[in-house]
Amino acid sequence: MKNYNHTTYAILGILTTECKSGYAIKQLIDQSLNHFWKISYGQIYPTLKLIVEEGLATVDTSTQEGKPDRKEYYLTSKGIDVLKSWLEQPIEQIPIERNEVLLKLFFGRHQRKEHSILLLNDYKQKLETRYQTYKSIEQVITTHNRGEDSQYWLFTLDFGKRMTQAAIEWCNSTLKQLENKEELK
Structure with a gap:
């Protein structure tokens, strides 16, 4: 085929x-x-x-x-x-995420600490907005049952919610570490 x-x-x-x-x-x-x-x-x-x-x-x-x-x-x-x-085919590869925040943070020692914190706070805010969007989509799907597809749509939505929540938690942890570090420029 x-x-x-x-x-x-x-x-x-x-x-x-x-x-x-x-x-x-x-x-x-x-x-x-x-x-x-x-x-x-x-x-x-x-x-x-x-x-x-x-x-x-x-x-x-x-x-x-x-x-x-x-x-x-x-x-x-x-x-x-x-x-x-x-x-029914197995996946070809695990998806690779292109994430500008991670790329900038990887080279973060070359920017001021305050800018890294600002970057992460902005990213976290965008993630929180995305999470709320996912919750709104979930409400629409559960309110307007779309038949057999609904359960599968909710599976993919749950993945997005969990990944977004994990990223928010990562932001909180990283921000805490940055704010407690005295020697960062």
């Missing part, structure tokens, strides 16, 4: 939900996947075109008065098989 990129698999997965148009796919990405998997708007339509060309989905076009034609995409049995096959 042919291998596709992760964007293709992500869009195949999205097509198993009620999201059938490029616009609806982008909305779902912005509201949920974007917290752990980035897909730009410019990737969606070329990927949908590829999925149709490969026979993984069909497209139904409907005319809308005063608007561009609406295209809705539906997985074929081949598309479902490709998605299931990919889901």
